[in-house]
Amino acid sequence: AVNHVHSATGVGVRGDTKSINTTYKNGTYYMEDRTKYMYSQKGSTINTYTFNNGTSSQYYMTDADNTWNASTQRAAVDAHYYAGKVYDYYYNSLGRNSYDGNGHAIISGVRYSSRYNNAFWEGTQMVYGDGDGSTFIALSGAYDVVAHELTHAVTEYTSGLVYSYQSGALNESWSDAMASVMDSNDWLIGEDVYTPGISGDALRSMSNPAAEGQPAHMNQYVNTSSDNGGVHTNSGIPNKAFYNFATSIGSRSIAGKIWYTASRDYMTSSTNFSGARAATLSACAALYGSGSSYYTSLKNAWSAVGVY
Numbered sequence: 001a002v003n004h005v006h007s008a009t010g011v012g013v014r015g016d017t018k019s020i021n022t023t024y025k026n027g028t029y030y031m032e033d034r035t036k037y038m039y040s041q042k043g044s045t046i047n048t049y050t051f052n053n054g055t056s057s058q059y060y061m062t063d064a065d066n067t068w069n070a071s072t073q074r075a076a077v078d079a080h081y082y083a084g085k086v087y088d089y090y091y092n093s094l095g096r097n098s099y100d101g102n103g104h105a106i107i108s109g110v111r112y113s114s115r116y117n118n119a120f121w122e123g124t125q126m127v128y129g130d131g132d133g134s135t136f137i138a139l140s141g142a143y144d145v146v147a148h149e150l151t152h153a154v155t156e157y158t159s160g161l162v163y164s165y166q167s168g169a170l171n172e173s174w175s176d177a178m179a180s181v182m183d184s185n186d187w188l189i190g191e192d193v194y195t196p197g198i199s200g201d202a203l204r205s206m207s208n209p210a211a212e213g214q215p216a217h218m219n220q221y222v223n224t225s226s227d228n229g230g231v232h233t234n235s236g237i238p239n240k241a242f243y244n245f246a247t248s249i250g251s252r253s254i255a256g257k258i259w260y261t262a263s264r265d266y267m268t269s270s271t272n273f274s275g276a277r278a279a280t281l282s283a284c285a286a287l288y289g290s291g292s293s294y295y296t297s298l299k300n301a302w303s304a305v306g307v308y
């Protein structure tokens, strides 16, 4: 195979079988995907590692027969698979080659710590906990979680939104919005890995933020210093604006293209909610014209959440 590239069978967090791209070298198979454009262009790859429930060192994921069906491999299978899908979306739909726009390698580490109910972008890689089995199962098991985390990397290289108060809530919201474009069969966030014992709930709802305890209007903005100024709470307001816009124009992909363009071309580290409205309007005008029906729908989407 070219560059020892193999497509393998893997079993994900929820027991679902999928095809992943691996590399054969030194007599074994590695969870290294060399099939993307970034490999042909810069030699960089998608690589997935495990912390083996530690917090400092991560280890290669290898498999002797390239059938990745061990229970200890499930979180890595999904982190690897979904990272590839998120790379593909940014490259094929938005013309962005990896999170830096220049084909940077994409690194993930799974099984971080013990019973860890979170996932995050560490600044150079994605990190996923296993969850405690009650609040979360392994967080890489959800497409929207992986899209959320990798979009934080895109945000760092585009707007650079500071992760606190209104710019931080926008940072969180842009991750949820792009995740909802890619994982597009509902308006829920985290539902595939959240509370396995409860059906129908989610960590967040973009269509009805209040359903999961978030504000959906500026007059409900929560002034707090916790959670970096309530970034996971107040994200409900721009999340609702994105939902309003995408549903009013009938296209998540067009809404996502405007949101991405706003972050890349019109937003900065200190952009607040009003600035985000202006940036999305500028992006919409640049892409579709200020006389477009999209432009009017976008104004209405923001005014419906009390942002001007």
Ligand SMILES: CCCCC[C@H](S)C(=O)N[C@@H](Cc1ccccc1)C(=O)N[C@@H](C)C(=O)O
Pocket: 117, 118, 119, 120, 121, 139, 144, 145, 148, 149, 152, 172, 189, 190, 191, 203, 232
């Ligand atoms: C390390 C401490 C804070 C990390 C914050 C990361 S970026 C984050 O926002 N993680 C997501 C994970 C996620 C994403 C989509 C769906 C489900 C879960 C997140 O929302 N974390 C919540 C639990 C939080 O930190 O409050």
Ligand SMILES: [Zn+2]
Pocket: 148, 152, 172, 175
């Ligand atoms: Zn986040």
